[in-house]
Amino acid sequence: MVTHSRKSLPLIQDPEQLEARLKEIPLEPGVYYMRDASDNILYIGKSKKLRSRLRQYFNGQDTRSRIPTMMRLVTEVEFIVTDTEAEALALEANLIRQHQPHYNVLLKDDKKYPYLCITWSDPYPRIFITRRRQMGNSRDRYYGPYVDTQLLRSTLALVKRIFPLRQRPQPLFKDRPCLNYDIGRCPGVCQGLIQPDDYRKTLQKVAMIFQGRSGELVDTLTEQMEQAAEALNFEHAARLRDQIQGLKELGADQKVALSDDTISRDAIALVADDHHACVQLFQIRAGRLVGRLGYVADARSGEPGAILQRVLEEHFQTVDPVEIPTEILVQHELPEADILAAYLSQAKGRKVSIVHPQRQSKADLLEMVERNAAYELARTQRVVDRNNQAMQDLAEILDLPEWPRRIEGYDISHIQGSDAVASQVVFVDGLPAKQHYRHFKIKNPDVRPGHSDDFASMAEVITRRFRKYANAKARGEQIRRWNESSVLTRQSTSFSDFPDLVMIDGGKGQLSAVVNALREMNLLEEIRVVSLAKQREEIFLPGESLPLVTEAEQPGVQLLRRLRDEAHRFAVTFHRQQRSKRMQRSRLDEVPGLGHYRQKQLLATFRSIDYIREATVEQLAAVPGIGPKMAEQIYEYFHPTQEAEAIS
Numbered sequence: 001m002v003t004h005s006r007k008s009l010p011l012i013q014d015p016e017q018l019e020a021r022l023k024e025i026p027l028e029p030g031v032y033y034m035r036d037a038s039d040n041i042l043y044i045g046k047s048k049k050l051r052s053r054l055r056q057y058f059n060g061q062d063t064r065s066r067i068p069t070m071m072r073l074v075t076e077v078e079f080i081v082t083d084t085e086a087e088a089l090a091l092e093a094n095l096i097r098q099h100q101p102h103y104n105v106l107l108k109d110d111k112k113y114p115y116l117c118i119t120w121s122d123p124y125p126r127i128f129i130t131r132r133r134q135m136g137n138s139r140d141r142y143y144g145p146y147v148d149t150q151l152l153r154s155t156l157a158l159v160k161r162i163f164p165l166r167q168r169p170q171p172l173f174k175d176r177p178c179l180n181y182d183i184g185r186c187p188g189v190c191q192g193l194i195q196p197d198d199y200r201k202t203l204q205k206v207a208m209i210f211q212g213r214s215g216e217l218v219d220t221l222t223e224q225m226e227q228a229a230e231a232l233n234f235e236h237a238a239r240l241r242d243q244i245q246g247l248k249e250l251g252a253d254q255k256v257a258l259s260d261d262t263i264s265r266d267a268i269a270l271v272a273d274d275h276h277a278c279v280q281l282f283q284i285r286a287g288r289l290v291g292r293l294g295y296v297a298d299a300r301s302g303e304p305g306a307i308l309q310r311v312l313e314e315h316f317q318t319v320d321p322v323e324i325p326t327e328i329l330v331q332h333e334l335p336e337a338d339i340l341a342a343y344l345s346q347a348k349g350r351k352v353s354i355v356h357p358q359r360q361s362k363a364d365l366l367e368m369v370e371r372n373a374a375y376e377l378a379r380t381q382r383v384v385d386r387n388n389q390a391m392q393d394l395a396e397i398l399d400l401p402e403w404p405r406r407i408e409g410y411d412i413s414h415i416q417g418s419d420a421v422a423s424q425v426v427f428v429d430g431l432p433a434k435q436h437y438r439h440f441k442i443k444n445p446d447v448r449p450g451h452s453d454d455f456a457s458m459a460e461v462i463t464r465r466f467r468k469y470a471n472a473k474a475r476g477e478q479i480r481r482w483n484e485s486s487v488l489t490r491q492s493t494s495f496s497d498f499p500d501l502v503m504i505d506g507g508k509g510q511l512s513a514v515v516n517a518l519r520e521m522n523l524l525e526e527i528r529v530v531s532l533a534k535q536r537e538e539i540f541l542p543g544e545s546l547p548l549v550t551e552a553e554q555p556g557v558q559l560l561r562r563l564r565d566e567a568h569r570f571a572v573t574f575h576r577q578q579r580s581k582r583m584q585r586s587r588l589d590e591v592p593g594l595g596h597y598r599q600k601q602l603l604a605t606f607r608s609i610d611y612i613r614e615a616t617v618e619q620l621a622a623v624p625g626i627g628p629k630m631a632e633q634i635y636e637y638f639h640p641t642q643e644a645e646a647i648s
Contacts, residue, residue, distance in 0.1 A: 113145030162246035212290035269331035387430025394556030409567035417452035423571035470521035
C-alpha cells in the first residue's frame with residue numbers, strides 16, 4: 001500500500017498537490033482509498049488503470065450525485081496495485097466489508113433473510129438455517145440469503161427425509177444412537193457408525209440441491225440406481241429410487257418459461273424509495289427457479305447500477321465456481337460490468353456474460369424479478385411505518401423533543417442473589433440492534449447467594465455503562481447524542497452510542513436507584529430514563545409517585561414492552577449460562593490438581609459431567625492436557641474403590 005503524508009486541505013482545492021499525487025499513481029489495475037482530514041476512509045474503489053480512474057473523480061467526469069460532496073472532503077489518496085482486474089475486484093469487496101466506508105454502496109445487515117449453513121470445517125458437517133452469517137471459518141459454506149423462509153424450511157425438512165443426515169447438534173445418548181437411526185433418518189453420526197468421508201459424500205449431494213444442481217444430482221443417482229439393479233442390490237436401488245422421486249417432487253413447481261432453458265442464468269433487479277433499495281436475485285438452472293435471494297441496501301448510497309454491481313460482487317465472493325451461471329441478466333447497466341465479467345469468467349473457467357436485455361422473454365423475466373422486489377419494498381415500508389408510529393407515540397407520551405431513535409433497556413436476573421447478571425439491549429428505529437447488546441456480571445460483594453439487591457445491582461450497571469460519559473463531561477467535552485450519520489460513517493467516537501431514552505425493567509424502586517446513580521455522575525439532565533413495571537405495564541418517570549396514564553395497546557407502550565421483554569430474555573439466557581457453567585465446574589473443582597483450563601478441555605470433549613463420569617481412563621487420557629495420571633485421578637473420583645467405600 002502506498003500512503004502519503006497528511007494534509008488537512010482537500011486535494012480538489014490544491015491543484016498543484018493534486019497533480020503531483022496523480023503522477024505518483026501508476027496506470028495499473030488495483031484498489032484505491034480516499035480519506036478525509038480525520039483519517040476516515042470515505043470511499044474504496046477498483047480500476048483497470050488507477051491513475052485514469054482517479055483523475056475522473058477530480059476533473060468532474062464522474063457524475064454520480066454523491067461524488068461532488070465526497071471530493072470536497074478528500075485530503076489523501078492511497079492505493080494497492082494488483083496483478084489482475086479480478087484480484088482488484090476480490091480485494092475491493094473484502095476491504096469494503098472490513099471498513100464499511102460511508103460513500104460506498106453498503107448492504108444492510110438484514111436479519112429477516114435467512115441463510116442455510118453447511119459446516120464443512122467439522123468432521124461430521126452440520127446443516128442448519130441461520131440468520132447470522134459468521135465468516136470465522138472459510139471452509140463453512142453459506143447459501144442465501146433466501147427470501148421465502150417457509151420454502152427454505154420445508155425444503156430442508158424434505159431433504160432430511162430424502163437423505164440420512166445428522167439430526168441433532170449433540171448426541172442424545174452416550175452409548176447408543178437415538179430413534180432417528182432406527183428409522184433410517186440418521187446414519188449414526190453420534191456413535192461413529194459412519195465414516196466421516198462417507199458422510200461427507202452424502203452431504204455433498206445435499207449441497208448440490210442448494211447449488212441449483214438438482215438435475216445433475218438426479219442424473220447421477222439414476223445411473224447409480226441402474227448399476228445397483230444390475231448388481232442385484234435391489235435394496236440399495238430402492239433407496240436411490242426414493243431419493244430420485246423426492247428430488248423430482250422438490251422442484252415440481254419451479255418451472256420458469258424461457259425459450260432456451262438449457263442455459264443457467266441469474267436475473268437481478270431492484271426497486272427503491274428514498275431510503276431503502278430492495279434487491280431480488282433469481283437463480284434459474286435448466287429452466288427452473290432454484291433460488292430467490294434478497295438483499296437490502298441504502299438507496300442513498302449509489303445509483304441503481306452501482307447497487308446491483310455491489311450485490312453481485314458480494315454474492316459471488318462466497319459461491320463455488322460451479323454455482324456461477326453462464327449468463328447474468330441485469331435491470332440496469334453496471335458501471336464496471338467488464339471487470340465483474342472477467343472476474344467471474346476466470347473463476348468459472350469459461351465465459352460469463354452480463355446482459356442488459358431490452359425485449360422478449362429475458363426482459364419479461366427481469367420484470368417478474370422487479371415485481372417481487374417491489375413486494376419486498378412494500379413490506380419493508382410497512383415495518384418502517386409501524387416503527388415510526390411507535391416512536392412518534394412514545395415521544396408524545398414522554399414529552400420528548402425528538403423521536404427516540406436509540407432506546408436502551410436494562411434488566412437484572414438471578415436466583416436469590418446467585419449468578420447475578422444484567423442485560424443491556426438496544427433498539428434502533430424500533431428494531432433490535434443486536435450488535436450493541438451487552439452483558440454485565442454483577443460485581444457488588446453484597447449481592448451473593450442468599451442475599452439479593454436489585455436496586456444496587458441496577459445502579460451498578462448504569463454506572464458502568466455511563467461512566468465514560470461522566471468522565472468526558474468532567475473534562476469539559478461535549479456529549480453528542482446518537483444520530484444516523486455517526487452510524488453511517490462508522491465514526492470511532494465514544495459518544496456515537498449515547499441513547500435518546502433508557503428504560504429500566506422494574507418499578508419506582510429500581511428507577512430511584514438509577515436516578516441516584518445518574519445524579520452522582522452529573523448526567524441526570526442528559527439522560528432521559530423511565531421504568532416499565534411488569535404487573536400493570538405502568539410507565540414511571542423520575543420524581544413522580546404515580547404512573548403515566550396510558551393504554552396498553554398504544555404503539556409507544558407496545559414498543560417499550562417489546563424492549564422490556566427482549567431485555568428480560570437476554571438477561572435470563574445469560575444467567576442460565578452462568579449457572580450451568582458453575583454447576584458443571586463445582587463437581588470438577590473437587591478433583592485434586594484439576595485446574596480451570598483442564599476442566600474446560602474435559603467439558604469441551606464430553607459436554608457434561610454425566611459423560612465424564614461414564615468415560616474410561618483411556619478416553620479421559622486422550623483429552624488434550626489430561627495425562628494418564630490425571631485421568632486415573634478423575635476416574636477414581638467418580639468411581640471410588642471398594643476400600644474407600646467401606647471406610648466411608
